[in-house]
Amino acid sequence: MQDTPGALLSILRDGQARTRAELAQLTGLARSTIAQRIDALLDQRWIVPLEESTSSGGRPATAFAFNRRARIVAAADLGVTHARVALTDLDGASLAERSADLSISLGPEAVLGWLLETLHELLAETGHTSADLCGIGVGLPGPVEHASGLAVNPPLMPGWDGFPVPEWLAARAGAPVLVDNDVNIMALGEHRAAEHLLFVKVGTGIGCGVISGGRLHRGAQGAAGDIGHIRLPSADHVMCRCGNLGCLEAVAGGGALAAALGVAGTREVVGLVRAGSTQAIQLVRQSGRDIGLVLASIVNFFNPALIVMGGDLAEAGEHLLAGVREVIYARSLPLATQRLEIRASELGDQAGVTGAAVMVIEHVLAPAAVNLTVRT
């Protein structure tokens, strides 16, 4: 309930400029309190003053507007085989961006070293320094304990188990670091589309980001959405790389499809689908059905308004989506499916960096956080 400078900032984030009098009226705060907080926000450049004439024709009152260039955000999407880094403003609009083929299995120091080097290049390119950075958001392709930022037994990330990503990166970049599962971050990137949504990423592996009531649901250990290792009854004979039998990922993930088709990876599977290979199309469609079987139960349990399919395999046309829809609409309860939308991600390969930026912005601009920063 306590008011903070951050509370004023939350009001101004809608883009409209307001005078001290208007802010006092909106909040019920004392004029002296408003004045102190405006000064603190001006000091730190969170807001900028605009001269506006009053309707009464008197002395112009100063209005204050949110300054979306007050800080720079760094957003990194580190996938199993490729990586992307972007700089954004406080609205999440991209200022500069770079991507590269980079294997996560090179280990944390090599991959984070690339991230750091690229970040410095992008800062220089856009005329900024580390001092302008308010935070770095990082998505990793495996389970992450969000509070500590540690990857925990990540099956596709040899060498990363327990590596202190936030400390390592913060010490070198000079800005706070937030880390989460790549799919949680992609879900955040789509979170304005619905109150309750699932973002399902089908790449080499399979994972899911969960938005409940407009907020990311991470679960008790940050492990929520790990649907790739749900056991599929029809696959009890297949060994998963996690060491268990019958995981969804072991039969329906891009890695499994690549192995079945005798090609190197998920991108080659997508290439075959685009080239019209009947075998590849059938496999992707069946992958959709297997994923749909797991999601059909989750739809009954979670009742989302929207399921967004992303990742390389979702970009292989409508085949994956068709399989998913076929099974969910046949198996889930009518009440849960009557208005359920299932579609491909419109953000495509931008979903990760978009969401990583949202994660940092929501954290940095949370009323309590701003209070800590600007109290003088």
Added chain:
Amino acid sequence: MQDTPGALLSILRDGQARTRAELAQLTGLARSTIAQRIDALLDQRWIVPLEESTSSGGRPATAFAFNRRARIVAAADLGVTHARVALTDLDGASLAERSADLSISLGPEAVLGWLLETLHELLAETGHTSADLCGIGVGLPGPVEHASGLAVNPPLMPGWDGFPVPEWLAARAGAPVLVDNDVNIMALGEHRAAEHLLFVKVGTGIGCGVISGGRLHRGAQGAAGDIGHIRLPSADHVMCRCGNLGCLEAVAGGGALAAALGVAGTREVVGLVRAGSTQAIQLVRQSGRDIGLVLASIVNFFNPALIVMGGDLAEAGEHLLAGVREVIYARSLPLATQRLEIRASELGDQAGVTGAAVMVIEHVLAPAAVNLTVRT
């Protein structure tokens, strides 16, 4: 961000009395604003004045305390075969209570008529009138669209589909009515125990209430938690009363167990278990395993900190719980189970009315709601 009289009330709900000066300091609100809002809250009896001497030895300043007797809450838990009504104060403490064997299949007018009659008896018993009621919370044993309060295709509730419960009851009781699924309400009753929890009710049917980040997750159509109709691969030959094949409820619900044992209902199954029937114990244990199989996938997806088992069958000792634990700990991911607690409900048959009261209190005392009530 806007402050309201309800915001003051939220501060005072911790039970501590505070002076106008203390409230001004805590909120940053102008003294004149505090005075206006205190007056509005006093007018409506939401708070009571207490005379307190100041530490400086000067004129005693008046402190204000939340008045948990300002309003009376009615809470109803309507199950498939029995019903319970309670009156509580604004802390959810029970003032009077009544329960009865009552079949939901008698239809809405008969069941709600009983509720209304019982409510009036309890009001008279405790020396209150309808004017003291701030709201009525009702739990129903089937899917409810929370926004409208309508039961939607409820499989165990013939005659209730689309019946306007809130309007019917509000018109006759003279107080606003909130309706939800009985398991959502039971989950609310336990919601102080963990940030992320599932309340699984195993009675005649099987359902689940979902708390994400301390808030009830109802889903897009209020259908979240309907795990009783998730398809179990091993039960594909069993017809469920919902018309589908292989639903969890059709093999593991109390109704299915009663049929297998040739007894009338869930309570008779519990009686056989308590009498030491090996067959009944084995069936309840297997029911726990079947439920555990569905929950194992949900644990990977949702990563709860706590699963609370309730309903009649959960009261049959440790057998149901043992089956659930056996399968979840074997099948779910280590990260999701390492600190997962699975236990029986400590509220027992009070879970429903406790949660129905919480639902009303949180709604009535939400800052915005109080603002609407007391603005003068």
